[in-house]
Amino acid sequence: MHFETKRLRVLHVITHLAVGGAAETVIASCRMSHPEIESAICCGQTPAGEDSWDDLTDFAGIQVSRLPSLRRSVHPWVDALAYKTLTEKLRREKWDVVHTHGSKAGILGRMAASAAGVPAIVHTVHGWGHHERQSPQARWMFVSAERRAARITDRMIVVADANREKGLRDQIGVREQYVTVLPGIDIARFRDVVVDRGALRREFGIPEDAQVIGTISRLATQKAPEDFVRVASEVCKRFPKAHFVFIGDGPLRKLYLDDIKNAGLEDRMHLLGYRDDVPRLLRLFDVFLLTSLWEGLPRVFSQAMCASLPIVATNVDGAPEAIEDNVTGYLVEPKDVARLADRVIHLLENPKVRMEMGQKGLEAVDPKFSEREMVQRTEDVYWSCQHKKTSSVTRAYHLQKG
DSSP states (O other), rough: OOOSSSSEEEEESSSBBSSSHHHHHHHHHHHHHTTTTTEEEEEEOOTTTTTHHHHHHHHHHHEEETTTTOOOSSSSHHHHHHHHHHHHHHHHHOOOOEEEEEHHHHHHHHHHHHHHHTEEEEEESSSSSOOOTTTHHHHHHHHHHHHHHHHHHHHEEESSHHHHHHHHHHHHOOOGGGOOOOOOOHHHHHHHHHHHHHHHHTTTTTOOOOEEEEEOOOGGGGOOOOHHHHHHHHHHHTTTTTTEEEBBOOOHHHHHHHHHHTOOTTTTEEEEOOOOOOOHHHGGGGEEEOOOOSSSTTTHHHHHHHHHOOOOEETTTTTTOOOOOOEEEEEEEOOOOOHHHHHHHHHOOOHHHHHHHHHHHHHTTTTBBHHHHHHHHHHHHHHHHOOSSSOHHHHHHHHHHH
């Protein structure tokens, strides 16, 4: 769907390019952009200790400009400098669309774009920055900032309908502003993989006849890695040969390793860190497990489905839009370690159920979670904003608030 033939210039503003779903979306949007769209990235530096996808932008020839004052943590003076510097950059470079990603870059980026007179402002919610586990004061601060930013936003892309409904309940924008664009992956890369499973397991010291439960996640509060260890402890009581694999890393690494030691599971737990061969490593697993406390809609679900894996995950935010409960996996309430372990055990005890769920997951991926589909739907949003230079949606929002 194209409303114009004019070449669009789109600048993506994101806090950093650390490994994660938001950065993956931005890079895919630039790498696969339509010839009529010129895309670039503006971001801060990746925090120390976190892996970055900077090499992917170099390989793809994506233009990246750095804004050192754009940081994840809140700091009034540094944030003011980021706002001033970004506003000046946008005024000077005259982009047609500014597309912001994530909470911090989303607030500062939209304010700067509005001040600079950028014709169209788009924001993607990769999972809201506010959640029920925050203090009331912190949550109020985030919600208030999102409400103000929504008033200057033409379109808000959400990665799941659940994120839209949460935003509306918190009075962030109006329904007409929201567009759902599911996070896409390179389906063929994750699906069309041939490996010697026995050799792969030997590579990591895992017996060929072991039951393997794995995840792709971060060692961060949001992902509840301590529950991954607790589930492992329960499962290993029933399956003495079970092994657990964690692909990823993060700030809670030491605590995670301490939890493993305290549980006496050092010989069962494998921490692989950040990897660039995830499609291959998924073939280690019999079951995929995710213990998150909150999410947007993580790509790891569709990646696991491409590998024909049944999924056990917490029933948070967009999870039900990827996993059909009792069909492609099981959804469990967050922190319910006993039920998570029970569902994993059930799958390990029933190979036929495991295989059927995995096959149904594989059948559900394409084209629903296609990377190409994601990019095309996002570009349709850009063109629609250009077609409506004066956004009727934003006007409706002001009228509602007035």
